Amino acid sequence: MRDFIYHAPTTIDEALALLDEHGEDARPIAGGTAMVNLLKQNMVLADHLVGLGKLPGLRGVSQTNGSLHIGALSRHREVELSPEVLAHSPLLAEAYSKVATVRVRNMATVGGGLTHADPAQDPPPSLMVLDAHVVLTSSKGTRELPVSDLFVDYYESALEPGELLTELVVPQSPKGAKTVYLKFLPRTEDDYATVSVAALATVENGICQDIRVALGAVGPTPIRATAVEAALKGQQVTPDAVRAAADAVADQVDPLTDFRGSDDYKRDMAVVFTRRALEQVLLAS
Numbered sequence: 001m002r003d004f005i006y007h008a009p010t011t012i013d014e015a016l017a018l019l020d021e022h023g024e025d026a027r028p029i030a031g032g033t034a035m036v037n038l039l040k041q042n043m044v045l046a047d048h049l050v051g052l053g054k055l056p057g058l059r060g061v062s063q064t065n066g067s068l069h070i071g072a073l074s075r076h077r078e079v080e081l082s083p084e085v086l087a088h089s090p091l092l093a094e095a096y097s098k099v100a101t102v103r104v105r106n107m108a109t110v111g112g113g114l115t116h117a118d119p120a121q122d123p124p125p126s127l128m129v130l131d132a133h134v135v136l137t138s139s140k141g142t143r144e145l146p147v148s149d150l151f152v153d154y155y156e157s158a159l160e161p162g163e164l165l166t167e168l169v170v171p172q173s174p175k176g177a178k179t180v181y182l183k184f185l186p187r188t189e190d191d192y193a194t195v196s197v198a199a200l201a202t203v204e205n206g207i208c209q210d211i212r213v214a215l216g217a218v219g220p221t222p223i224r225a226t227a228v229e230a231a232l233k234g235q236q237v238t239p240d241a242v243r244a245a246a247d248a249v250a251d252q253v254d255p256l257t258d259f260r261g262s263d264d265y266k267r268d269m270a271v272v273f274t275r276r277a278l279e280q281v282l283l284a285s
């Protein structure tokens with residue numbers, strides 16, 4: 001690993017000034033669970049690391065106007081165990097509980113996970129069906145971005161140079177919504193997903209009113225399964241309709257062949273797990 005200077009700013013302004021001053025030579029570091037490996041493998045060549053751990057006000061969960069606000073420095077384990085998260089969006093607690101091991105979840109932060117932009121990570125599909133957004137802060141000000149627009153390519157997020165992810169905001173789900181997160185783990189319990197699916201649905205008088213489906217580990221970024229959603233929205237919910245809608249995901253995914261399986265296998269598993277997720281949110285009583 002090559003040498004770097006570690007900065008430990010104590011205000012957000014100080015951190016942003018360091019990122020501006022050192023430009024491409026500087027990278028933020030939060031929990032370090034991804035960054036330390038990237039540095040060791042020389043996949044990140046940074047002369048300056050800007051440690052975020054001492055920044056005030058970026059850790060913890062609160063609620064405003066029905067929305068959940070999660071600070072970027074909150075640990076995965078804190079989200080998983082937060083009574084507020086469990087009461088507001090149990091799907092989110094479930095998704096964070098599926099990440100790796102307790103040891104990793106005790107270190108990895110919400111902001112670090114989302115900006116790392118590994119398409120196989122657990123939280124993004126659930127955040128996408130919950131219509132969550134992130135708050136990005138730079139020396140020029142703040143902007144909001146839907147989590148669905150945060151991922152650009154393998155390990156590439158939409159953050160501009162000099163921007164920090166400072167907050168995750170999760171709105172209230174529609175009344176009566178059912179949710180599910182399924183992670184297909186054929187190897188070990190603490191592995192990254194081979195395929196993952198999150199779904200949210202509301203049904204009234206047998207008609208599908210709202211349906212949101214997102215998948216992870218099936219392409220360069222997590223995706224919203226828009227073809228599946230279009231096939232179901234406003235339709236009578238039947239086992240045949242669910243099966244036909246799940247089949248539509250095959251044309252939307254673009255998985256890589258790797259040690260977790262071939263692209264064809266993952267495409268088939270995307271259909272199977274989408275169907276299972278739909279059955280849980282649309283057909284189960």
Ligand SMILES: Cc1cc2nc3c(=O)[nH]c(=O)nc-3n(C[C@H](O)[C@H](O)[C@H](O)COP(=O)(O)OP(=O)(O)OC[C@H]3O[C@@H](n4cnc5c(N)ncnc54)[C@H](O)[C@@H]3O)c2cc1C
Nearest residue numbers: 028030031032033034035100109111112113121122165192
């Ligand atoms: C063995 C192992 C297994 C894992 N398995 C899973 C899994 O199954 N599912 C899963 O979802 N995750 C898994 N993870 C966690 C995940 O892949 C990342 O390591 C973790 O989420 C990164 O969080 P961090 O706070 O440690 O980020 P860091 O390592 O500190 O940083 C990661 C990236 O984010 C940037 N960054 C950090 N914070 C910010 C911020 N606030 N604003 C802007 N940029 C920022 C850094 O510059 C860096 O590019 C696993 C990790 C390990 C080590």
